[in-house]
Amino acid sequence: MTPSIRKPRIIKNSVKKRLILFGILAALLVIASLLSDHLTPFDPYLQDLSNAKAAPSQQHIFGTDRYGRDMLSRVIVGSRTSIFSTLLLVAIITAIGTVIGVFCGWHGKKIDTVLMRISDMFLAFPGLVFALAVAGVLGGGLHNAIFALAAISWPKYARIARSQTLAQKETPYLRAARLSGSGTVKILARHVLPNIIGPILVTSMLDIGTMMMELAGLSFLGLGAKPPIAEWGSMMSENRALFTTVPWITLAPGLAIFISVMVFNLLGDTVRDYADPRTRGR
Amino acid sequence: MQPILKVENLTKVFKSSGRPDFTAVDHIGFELMPGECLGLIGESGSGKSTVANLITRLTDMSEGKVILDGQDISRLSGRGLRDAYRKMQMVFQTPTESFDPRRSLGDGIGESLRNLGQSRAEVKARVGSLLTQCGLTPDFAGRYPHQVSGGQCQRAAIARAIAIEPRLLICDEATSALDVTIQKEVVQLLGRLREQLHLSILFICHDIALVQQFCDRVLVMYKGKIVEEGVPDAVIRNPRNEYTKRLIESIL
Numbered sequence: 001m002t003p004s005i006r007k008p009r010i011i012k013n014s015v016k017k018r019l020i021l022f023g024i025l026a027a028l029l030v031i032a033s034l035l036s037d038h039l040t041p042f043d044p045y046l047q048d049l050s051n052a053k054a055a056p057s058q059q060h061i062f063g064t065d066r067y068g069r070d071m072l073s074r075v076i077v078g079s080r081t082s083i084f085s086t087l088l089l090v091a092i093i094t095a096i097g098t099v100i101g102v103f104c105g106w107h108g109k110k111i112d113t114v115l116m117r118i119s120d121m122f123l124a125f126p127g128l129v130f131a132l133a134v135a136g137v138l139g140g141g142l143h144n145a146i147f148a149l150a151a152i153s154w155p156k157y158a159r160i161a162r163s164q165t166l167a168q169k170e171t172p173y174l175r176a177a178r179l180s181g182s183g184t185v186k187i188l189a190r191h192v193l194p195n196i197i198g199p200i201l202v203t204s205m206l207d208i209g210t211m212m213m214e215l216a217g218l219s220f221l222g223l224g225a226k227p228p229i230a231e232w233g234s235m236m237s238e239n240r241a242l243f244t245t246v247p248w249i250t251l252a253p254g255l256a257i258f259i260s261v262m263v264f265n266l267l268g269d270t271v272r273d274y275a276d277p278r279t280r281g282r
Numbered sequence: 283m284q285p286i287l288k289v290e291n292l293t294k295v296f297k298s299s300g301r302p303d304f305t306a307v308d309h310i311g312f313e314l315m316p317g318e319c320l321g322l323i324g325e326s327g328s329g330k331s332t333v334a335n336l337i338t339r340l341t342d343m344s345e346g347k348v349i350l351d352g353q354d355i356s357r358l359s360g361r362g363l364r365d366a367y368r369k370m371q372m373v374f375q376t377p378t379e380s381f382d383p384r385r386s387l388g389d390g391i392g393e394s395l396r397n398l399g400q401s402r403a404e405v406k407a408r409v410g411s412l413l414t415q416c417g418l419t420p421d422f423a424g425r426y427p428h429q430v431s432g433g434q435c436q437r438a439a440i441a442r443a444i445a446i447e448p449r450l451l452i453c454d455e456a457t458s459a460l461d462v463t464i465q466k467e468v469v470q471l472l473g474r475l476r477e478q479l480h481l482s483i484l485f486i487c488h489d490i491a492l493v494q495q496f497c498d499r500v501l502v503m504y505k506g507k508i509v510e511e512g513v514p515d516a517v518i519r520n521p522r523n524e525y526t527k528r529l530i531e532s533i534l
Binding site for chain 2: 171172173175176177178179180181182183186190191194195
């Protein structure tokens with residue numbers, strides 16, 4: 001066998017292995033965030049001022065913050081806020097964007113033009129700045145931060161869903177489905193959606209990391225989760241004044257963000273490679 | 283006898299900004315009698331396929347009337363149109379693309395039956411017998427369009443079209459994408475089904491020889507108009523229209 005024939009199989013296998021590896025890692029993160037209440041060695045909200053700003057030790061692996069709260073416990077509890085709200089956010093924008101995009105692509109005409117120009121407007125703004133403005137107007141809080149990010153992030157999904165729907169619209173099998181007596185709703189649910197959902201899901205997988213960063217960013221700026229709720233972005237922000245004297249204090253949440261964003265980004269990349277028939281082989 | 287299909291003044295004008303309007307189908311009219319096989323020939327771009335899409339209402343017409351079995355279907359929509367599709371079905375030019383790539387052939391063939399409220403078991407049994415009737419085996423129901431050959435896929439598409447026992451079958455270049463031997467088999471299948479099911483067929487094709495062999499009557503289309511009509515042998519031996527002459531000369 002020549003190497004050129006064997007190559008696709010090697011790529012496929014390694015993509016599959018990567019998919020399994022990163023899938024498991026991501027699943028572990030999600031499970032940990034769900035069970036976070038039971039995984040903490042200390043009460044994450046218990047203050048102990050006599051033991052404030054402690055250096056990492058065997059007892060407190062990541063040290064304690066300025067109120068003497070155990071950083072490891074806070075990072076673990078924070079995972080629920082950070083990971084869970086990110087997944088929620090991505091689910092919301094995927095659903096809203098897909099619905100709007102499919103509607104625009106299918107229906108066309110004036111309403112399509114109007115909605116697409118609105119999405120152009122959103123796409124023209126620098127995202128985080130706009131989210132800052134929205135969160136600023138609505139006030140802080142995790143819900144408002146999610147809302148602000150959702151408001152600026154749906155157009156990307158609407159675009160993809162719209163163009164995919166347009167490509168489907170004139171295919172012979174949709175016309176055959178119509179001749180088979182299927183109404184519009186049935187055609188959309190049975191034929192259009194299953195055929196367009198692939199690239200949309202890949203995009204949302206790739207977006208998890210980005211959204212996690214942006215959510216942590218908003219919290220860091222004080223527009224996301226409010227203290228004392230443990231959230232990685234706000235934890236870094238709370239302790240940043242102490243960075244010069246006790247540098248380890250921001251290490252734990254920073255590492256947590258770094259690792260989760262990386263895991264979800266790598267998972268997203270792998271899913272994209274897996275979904276792309278050119279790298280998957282046949 | 284009442285025609286199964288009557289087309290009056292059918293017109294389609296494609297409008298696009300910046301370019302002059304394009305009249306793809308220009309005030310055409312014809313009748314198709316029950317049990318008859320009517321050929322529609324013409325070069326690429328002459329508007330043949332647009333006629334098929336207008337009759338099936340997959341494209342909106344600009345003007346004219348389509349009367350199916352005595353009922354004017356030109357303004358129907360939604361439920362009314364879905365009822366009309368029980369009398370009229372179509373076989374497409376590209377067999378593989380006429381099936382949803384993510385669904386099995388059996389799923390596509392049974393779609394119309396499920397839409398009529400038949401149970402899963404009924405549909406499965408019927409799909410099996412339809413496949414057999416079209417020269418395939420029932421296990422083709424579980425295959426996907428990319429797993430079968432073009433000819434097999436077109437047989438499945440014919441099975442789908444006859445599933446609800448329509449009275450009119452429109453074949454839009456149904457054999458054009460197939461190679462010659464397969465083409466012959468598919469035409470034979472259509473001929474057999476026509477006898478068995480008393481189908482009327484509108485056979486759109488650019489192959490004059492095939493039309494001569496298969497059709498009772500032929501319409502010649504050129505630039506959106508019907509330029510000649512008659513019995514295939516007569517039209518081919520003694521073409522009256524200048525374009526028909528050229529069309530026939532080009533293949534002989």
